[in-house]
Amino acid sequence: MRTVVHTRQGEPAQVLRLREEPERPRPGTGQVLVRMRVRPVHPGDLAGVEGLPGLPEQQSGARTPGVEGMGVVESVGPDVHTLGPGQRVAVFPAPGAWAEYVVVAADRAVAVPDEVSDETAALMLVNPLTLLMLYRALGSALRGRQGSVLQTAAGSSVGRLVSAAAVRHDLPLINLVRSASGAQKMRKLYPTLPVIATCDDDWRERVRHEAGEQGIRVVLDCVGGAMTRDLAELLADGGTLISYGQLGSGTTPLERLPLIQRALTVQGVTVFRWMSRTPKERAQDVAFALDLARNTPDLLEVAASYDLADFEAAIEHARRPAKTGTVLLTTPQAANPGQGAA
Numbered sequence: 001m002r003t004v005v006h007t008r009q010g011e012p013a014q015v016l017r018l019r020e021e022p023e024r025p026r027p028g029t030g031q032v033l034v035r036m037r038v039r040p041v042h043p044g045d046l047a048g049v050e051g052l053p054g055l056p057e058q059q060s061g062a063r064t065p066g067v068e069g070m071g072v073v074e075s076v077g078p079d080v081h082t083l084g085p086g087q088r089v090a091v092f093p094a095p096g097a098w099a100e101y102v103v104v105a106a107d108r109a110v111a112v113p114d115e116v117s118d119e120t121a122a123l124m125l126v127n128p129l130t131l132l133m134l135y136r137a138l139g140s141a142l143r144g145r146q147g148s149v150l151q152t153a154a155g156s157s158v159g160r161l162v163s164a165a166a167v168r169h170d171l172p173l174i175n176l177v178r179s180a181s182g183a184q185k186m187r188k189l190y191p192t193l194p195v196i197a198t199c200d201d202d203w204r205e206r207v208r209h210e211a212g213e214q215g216i217r218v219v220l221d222c223v224g225g226a227m228t229r230d231l232a233e234l235l236a237d238g239g240t241l242i243s244y245g246q247l248g249s250g251t252t253p254l255e256r257l258p259l260i261q262r263a264l265t266v267q268g269v270t271v272f273r274w275m276s277r278t279p280k281e282r283a284q285d286v287a288f289a290l291d292l293a294r295n296t297p298d299l300l301e302v303a304a305s306y307d308l309a310d311f312e313a314a315i316e317h318a319r320r321p322a323k324t325g326t327v328l329l330t331t332p333q334a335a336n337p338g339q340g341a342a
């Protein structure tokens with residue numbers, strides 16, 4: 001089977017390669033073997049290859065990127081009663097999803113309804129679950145208080161989910177993007193939400209003006225880096241900076257933030273904490289993701305699809321400025337699923 005691997009962290013084009021593995025993995029007790037069809041290229045996948053500050057360093061040995069995707073159950077291990085061979089499933093967390101086959105615990109595989117396409121299914125867990133995690137963090141940070149919420153990289157796939165939810169829930173959200181063309185796109189998609197582009201010198205004043213007297217109560221930030229200081233300064237006293245990504249460059253030392261004087265809170269959010277929710281809570285979250293996949297698949301937009309072997313071109317596309325949606329890595333369907341090449 002084909003798998004994308006790296007044995008050290010670094011620039012993906014330099015450290016990733018396609019490897020032919022002689023054998024497929026085998027599912028153990030409570031596990032399923034999934035023949036993967038589609039997996040996304042998420043910014044977090046690339047960060048895992050690059051090894052950003054704050055992320056765990058790669059242990060020795062080969063590692064395959066990827067955390068989610070969809071495919072077809074090939075076989076099941078002992079004690080799996082809910083899924084069977086031939087069933088379409090979306091998987092998360094599924095470390096090593098950039099391979100033709102992955103083994104995951106059965107409770108990490110969600111049966112995909114017929115009306116949901118392969119592409120939508122491949123995108124229906126990480127970002128919608130991230131939206132839920134962000135919304136919960138936002139609810140705790142707001143604690144019923146008035147004030148606006150500012151989000152960075154608003155044109156991102158996650159940012160657009162946040163915008164759609166804000167419109168639905170009447171949340172006073174201000175969208176921040178980095179370019180005039182990005183602002184134009186967001187105005188078209190969400191005309192009721194203010195959009196400000198950081199390429200304009202007066203963007204900070206514009207944010208203050210939009211926020212009015214109550215100011216910015218919470219920032220949802222996935223840019224970080226040198227921008228963190230600006231974002232902290234835009235917060236109202238007692239406000240919260242929710243950090244969930246590191247798309248930006250540069251750094252901001254904690255000591256340069258007015259945390260103490262202005263009683264600010266900095267909070268991290270990661271979808272990898274989702275497994276610590278109870279099985280009942282996870283089932284409710286999965287029901288939300290399935291509902292979104294069925295009824296608003298356009299919120300899980302695909303930028304382009306590439307064969308798994310073309311991962312370099314896929315990564316270049318995923319990093320392209322002004323791209324919309326998520327880039328996918330696909331594996332052609334075998335003519336006879338049971339006989340696919342090992």
Ligand SMILES: NC(=O)c1ccc[n+]([C@@H]2O[C@H](COP(=O)([O-])OP(=O)(O)OC[C@H]3O[C@@H](n4cnc5c(N)ncnc54)[C@H](OP(=O)(O)O)[C@@H]3O)[C@@H](O)[C@H]2O)c1
Pocket residue numbers: 042043044126127130153154155156157158159177178179182222223244245246247248249269270271272318320321322323325326
């Ligand atoms: N914590 C978690 O569990 C979790 C889960 C999912 C995603 N995330 C994070 O959420 C963020 C968005 O992910 P995604 O998959 O939605 O991204 P995406 O669809 O690939 O979109 C990336 C967006 O980021 C913008 N961007 C890129 N570099 C930027 C920079 N230096 N400054 C400002 N904007 C920049 C791009 O703007 P242009 O249109 O101008 O190019 C684009 O709108 C990422 O940081 C990702 O790691 C975190």
